[in-house]
Amino acid sequence: MKSLIRFRGGVKLPGFKSLSTKSPIQKTPLPSRLILPLRQHIGESANPVVEIGDYVYKGQIIADSNSFVSAPIHASSSGKIINIGPYTIPHQSGIAETCIVIETDGKDQWHPNIKQCDVPGSLSADQIRKKIKQAGIVGLGGAVFPSSAKLKPTREIDTLIINGVECEPYITCDDALMRTKADEIIHGILLLRRVLNPIECVIAIENNKPEAIKAVRSTLARFKEENIGSVNTIRVVPVPTIFPAGGEKQLIKQICNKEVPQHGLPYEVGVVCLNVGTTAAIYDCIYQGRPLVSRLVTITGEAVNHPANYQVLIGTPVEDVLAAAGGVQASKVDFIMGGPMMGQVLPDTGVPVVKATNCLLVKTPEKSKKQPVQLPCIRCGACANACPMQLLPQQLYWHARGKHFEKLNHYNLTDCIECGCCSVVCPSKIPLVHYFRFAKTEMREHEVKSKFADQSRLRMLARDARLERIKKEQEERKARRKAEREKKKAANQKQKQISESPKASSG
Amino acid sequence: MEPEPSMKSLRLNNNILSAGWMLAITALLGTALMVVVNWHSQPYIKVNERQVLLKTLNTLIPASMYDNDIVNDTVLLQDMDLLGSENDSLIYRARKNNNPVAAVMTIIAPDGYTGPIALLVGVNYAGTIQGVRVVKHRETPGLGDAIDIERGDWILSFNGKSLSNPQATGWKVKRDGGEFDQLTGATITPRAIVQSVHKALRFYRQHRSEIFYIEPTTTE
Amino acid sequence: MEYLVLLFTTIFVNNLVLSRFLGLCPFMGVSKKLETAIGMGLATAFVLTLSSILSFLANEFILQPFELEYLKTVTFILLIAVVVQATEMVVHKTSPLLYSVLGIYLPLITTNCAVLGVALLNVQEGNDFIQSALYGFGGAVGFTLVMVLFATIRERLELADVPISFQGAPIALITAGFMSVAFMGFAGMA
Amino acid sequence: MSNPAGSSPFIPSSSSVTKVMMTVVLALLPGIVLYIWLFGWGILTNLILTTTFALLFEWLMLLIRDRPVKEFLFDGSAIVTALLLGLTLPTLVPWWIPVLGAFFAIVVAKHLYGGLGYNTFNPAMAAYAVLLISFPLEMSLWSAPLVSQPETLGLLESVQYSFTGSLPTGLEFDALTSATMLDHVRTEVGLGKAVDTIEQADVFGYVGAAGFEWVNAAFLLGGLWLVYKKIISWHIPVMLMASLALISGACFLIDGSQFINPLIHLFSGATMLGAFFIATDPVTAPTTSLGRIIYAAGIGLLIYIIRIWGGYPDGVAFAVLLIGLTVPLLDYYTAPKVYGARAKYEKS
Amino acid sequence: MTDTTSGNIIKQGLWTNNQALVALLGLCPLLAVSSTAINGLGLGVATMVTLVLTNMIVSSIRHWIKTEIRIPMFVIIIACVVTAIELLMSAHFHDLYLILGIFVPLIVTNCAIIGRAEAFASKNRFLHSTLDGLMMGLGFTVILVILGAVREVLGYGTVFRHADLMLGEWAGQLSVTVLSDYQGLLFAILPPGAFMGLAVLIALKNKIDRIQMARQVSVESVGVTFESKN
Amino acid sequence: MAILILTLLALVFGLGLGYTAIRFKVEGDPIVEKIDALLPQTQCGQCGYPGCRPYAEAIASDEAEINQCPPGGEAGVQSLADLLGRDPLPLNPENGVAEEGPSMVAVINEATCIGCTKCVQICPVDAIAGAAKHIHNVLDAYCTGCELCLPPLCPVDECIVMRPVEQTIKTWKWNNPETLKESEAA
Ligand SMILES: Cc1cc2nc3c(=O)[nH]c(=O)nc-3n(C[C@H](O)[C@H](O)[C@H](O)COP(=O)(O)O)c2cc1C
Ligand SMILES: Cc1cc2nc3c(=O)[nH]c(=O)nc-3n(C[C@H](O)[C@H](O)[C@H](O)COP(=O)(O)O)c2cc1C
Ligand SMILES: Cc1cc2nc3c(=O)[nH]c(=O)nc-3n(C[C@H](O)[C@H](O)[C@H](O)COP(=O)(O)O)c2cc1C
Ligand SMILES: Cc1cc2nc3c(=O)[nH]c(=O)nc-3n(C[C@H](O)[C@H](O)[C@H](O)CO)c2cc1C
Ligand code: SF4
Ligand code: SF4
Ligand code: SF4
Ligand code: SF4
């Protein structure tokens, strides 16, 4: 057995996981309204294929796209389309984007075409891929990259890593999934193996989840016993509890001792990495025929009355989910979608749960606690030691303040994965990641602006050239006309002369 | 319109020439000015320079003691060991009525704290020190630089000393068992100077006749 | 060995800028950005070395034989002007950006006291040919060195929370002061 | 919408500047106690003076600059600066030396640059160097270890000396001071004596300078604890000691009669304080590992050069200041390869 | 910008465009010989005379100078003037000349001088140029003397020591001991002290400028309300 | 003698200088390109020059200060200062103030447009399409927001107006933590 490699950087964090693992998985009641943003994944956003007033079944495609890197959106429940228009989406900015709103009819009726697959074992790789794509499955580990795109690597795959690390504090949805649905996960892996043909499969689980490890291991043993598929090349690897052990790049370093090339993709080193939730969703889609319409969401935080993992329909407004979890205690709280390290504050609680939502964390904000003032950077280097990407956060911070884009590039700002490790170790309490996010958007704007300026310059030059040409042409024309006139005049005169000369001669 | 090639080079030449002439004329006028000023100043400067030297020499050997042209009555002698310099050391000679009365030796104390120290040692004919002055040194400001008359009286402690006063064993700083004070916190500098002055006195004793009876070396 | 010591001394111990107070204007003026500092440093280094050699020759073969030492200032400065002007034009021709950056400073090399200062010091200290050349070269290296270090520090100062009255030139001067304190660590060597 | 601008992470940082600085103070304590024990109360007087005035100046500057007083005053950095400055002063100095030192460290070297974190020069060392060139006399009179003093000063007498310059009757100042070991070696080697005869002098102890060797050992201990607590990284102290040992070892091997052995260098003067507490000042040291290695090696080398050939008996302060000038360059050119950069390189 | 009234020239030279504090030109002599007030005064006056003379000369021949060779022209002119002054100083103020040493010939390269020739005298009328030279020189001298005085007080505890070197025997009494029984802060007269002294002076000027600006702004806003009433 | 030698020297040098000066005369100034590349290319003329390039030329030849372009803002001044090694200056208020907030584009009210083509002719980047007597349209993607087409050029009041470019997730920017810090400290 290969030994694990410790990736560089990272921090040890308190878990707060028991908060939501005490109670079993529950279901949120059907909301009266579902709000489904057209863009819930990386890549091209989908286009609506329904109209206001249409009746839709659960699981019916309501928006789709032809693009390779994209995913369709399905109705999460049956009901009527009541609007297609801008709604605030769960994004830090509070910006509204186009959403399809369904008024549920309470029947929660699946589309008649959706039925269990009888022969999952006989599907070809292409068929599986196609079904995954149609099911709208995207990475549920956080990046929501359309999974079907990942499953078409241009190079042989050595290792398929199933990511059950779940390194963020508070979040336990993968943990819960592995404990309760290990069967489905392993079935999912077997399917993926058919698609990718890896030499081995690794299920990585953080060693603070002994029950999940046990559950998956015993299920594997059972599969082996019952001879369901060949699970010999699938192994469970407990990884140390260090944030962000679950980050794809860090995980690949730990398990394969390989580094994903800078600006490169995992398949370039022969690895594909998928989240356990994604794997289970793939099982659902192939075996049950069900598209991605719901997901497990951890609802947690000191201010939540009944923290637990909930199976939530995608599109359910956050306020409904919270109500299902018994409501919120304190009045002044932050609603965070995602974990405390990488999640984002929700603009309001009317926004829907989306495919990316793995956790709703309700916290009393740090600011209201006695938080010390941010001090200047003392260059202690703690952040650089903690950075799993081996960046120099303090230098990035310094140049982010001055908006020195060149220097930011020199220090590889774009490689920052915004994991937050640097911020949590900084003795000066500098919100480093905030600076980096700020700098990234500034840099992007700067690029856009300079591109636009270039474009404008070209357009202006083109215009000048055109005007010049027109002017020249006009002048030429004028000159020609003048010449012609003169010629004519001359001719006339000649004529005259000719006509006159005989006169003269005659005269 | 482009000028013809030949025209262009012509113009070029013209430009260069006129630029050159202009500079030359300016330089000419400027030099004329300087020559005039120099002609006016040179005598004063000569006097001044002499005066500067004379002033220092006179602090060692009072003007009343001699009547010769001490600034120009000099001799060059070399003794690496005793005078501290590889090169010739300049010695000024004071005479009254053509009798030698005193000499001022320029010597170097090579082992100062931060490099060599240049000294003037004035001795009367009998070999008693008239005075010592530091001409050039790089000792630490605030420590070793107390040897400079501007900064302290220590250097005056040589006045009246000779090879017999004190005896050879006394030509040391107190810390080494001698008679001369060290400067607080700086022993090396005084040690170097005491040693050098002592050597200079020995040189004087050995070469007194040469010093006074060799023909003057012109310094010009 | 002796020459190595001389080189070391002129670069560090008697650094032109920090302990001899020569060449301060470009040191202060062109050190806001690292690239410009390097450019200026190199340009000055070139002129400095060349002109200290030329002025040595001029002194040795023109001024001294004719007893015209009092004209040394004029002669040296003329020599320097020529070297600078020639450099300026070559730079202007070959690297317009460097030219635009060095801007008014290139002609100001003429008036960089370091250049004339080194020439005069060479005469004052009676240096021979190799010594003069080394003195010029060492001085130039020392100048470029502190200028580059100074520029990197100034770039860092740009974002520091310096009190308003001290922003810009004052804090740069304070920094130069501390640099010269640091260089005093070399005092007493050689 | 309580905090729309907030950006993750939402977990507060567990460390703080105050904690870091206080750990450093703790790590200094054993050395301080031993120092006082071996060399007398004058050190305590100095430390109290520098600390009080450093805090006072810090407070004044914060007021003038209109910065939050509470947070910055209690961040502890001024205390560390003051202690390090105090520890580098000779035992018995007039009161205005520590006070002026505190002024230079806090007002000039720190606050004119923007205060905590912005200073370019190590404040304690900058102040020390300024004091050394301003008052070379006072700054080079070191107390002899108490054991070799005929009579010693009590706490009150030390304070009295500091403020009035007068000693209890019957006591000569010279009796209390002696050249330090490094000084002694310089002087004697300068006189052409061989090292083994010099080493007989009682300024030598077992491994380094008498008395100072224990103080150095205590700082070494405190420093190791800091490394263990991850307040400082090992690179700087290890490389500094290594380069100092290496070059002094080389010279020692070449000519043992001129150069003292490396162990003595490590255990005399301010070597250990410098290696673990001064060169490691986070603000003025490079932040990359490679940068730190080069930086520390440079400091070790320069310490040796200045000790042996320079005008000052100990070179820690100047070495730190000089190499400190290169920190921005080092920081820029020693940025580590980011994750995946090597992989990319291999690929191409 | 190019307001060439006499009043403005005076203001520019002494304050707004002070060569030492604002233009940061002529720093070498400024820092090198300002260890005492008298040294500063000596060099300051020498510099001022040079400035006035060169400005006069350059201004009067400004129409004939070719642009390509203007710099060497200026340099020759300045060098000649300085050499003349150097010779005269050596002849008549020899002690001071010795103290100022290499910095007297280095007036040639005082950037301020060529800077003025280039920026002002080569573009302006004779009288204005003369005034400009005088004021720039005066501004420079004043700073030299102030810096010298500050460093001297801190370094030696006196002001105007060695005044006799420049002004003759009688001036020996000018020397004032400000701090008696003062040990002297060596730092002030060493190179670092020079840098930092100038830094403090510039900071002071910045401060004064800001205070004035604040006052001016409030005055202006009053003025505006006045006008709008009319 | 002195006169002779120095004059001779001066003559030689003068010739040399004159020669280099004239021989190496530089034509063209690539620095203009560099400056022009830093200007926002809004072509609005607020700098007092007819477009960005003329202004770039003016800067290169020292005729204009670097602080006259409001659309470029303080950041623009800063980058010019960096390029030219000068001190950054605050924007010259005479040239107008830098617009904070979202960038603007022009829109033409189709109902009131009389199709006079005046706007088409002035738009420096050809961002307005339309033929005579027909309704005109602004191509958002090209409009630099220079405001040249606004009334009084457009004869119809309220026909052409400026509206902010809509913000999307892609153009949204994080707030500057630095400003947050200050408000906190206050
Ligand atoms: C533009 C883009 C293209 C991608 N293409 C592939 C791909 O071809 N194959 C693949 O395995 N993953 C691909 N990925 C997915 C990434 O490898 C990675 O899994 C995803 O960005 C989520 O990772 P994270 O959650 O660690 O950020 C792509 C991602 C992006 C953003
Ligand atoms: C800092 C960081 C931490 C992450 N932690 C986890 C994790 O604990 N579990 C997980 O499944 N994905 C995690 N991810 C996402 C993975 O990098 C990767 O995108 C995911 O495993 C790919 O699977 P998916 O496409 O199925 O989501 C993390 C990403 C980052 C950047
Ligand atoms: C910064 C510094 C500069 C010194 N400069 C000198 C000096 O110029 N001359 C000198 O003799 N000693 C100087 N010393 C002192 C010597 O190192 C040595 O301590 C002294 O000469 C021994 O004298 P003592 O026995 O009286 O203390 C200096 C010491 C220091 C720390
Ligand atoms: C490990 C460590 C070492 C330090 N060393 C110094 C030092 O040598 N000099 C100093 O003035 N401050 C030192 N400080 C304190 C602090 O960093 C210093 O006051 C800052 O330079 C002020 O901005 C140190 C702090 C730490 C944590
Ligand atoms: S952890 Fe904070 S204080 Fe330390 S270097 Fe990083 S940003 Fe600076
Ligand atoms: S947020 Fe970015 S810089 Fe900070 S530790 Fe993570 S990857 Fe490194
Ligand atoms: S103000 Fe700026 S954007 Fe407008 S024309 Fe001038 S340079 Fe271009
Ligand atoms: S449409 Fe109007 S505002 Fe937009 S670029 Fe054209 S003229 Fe300027």
Ligand code: FES
């Ligand atoms: S005065 Fe020396 S370089 Fe300007």
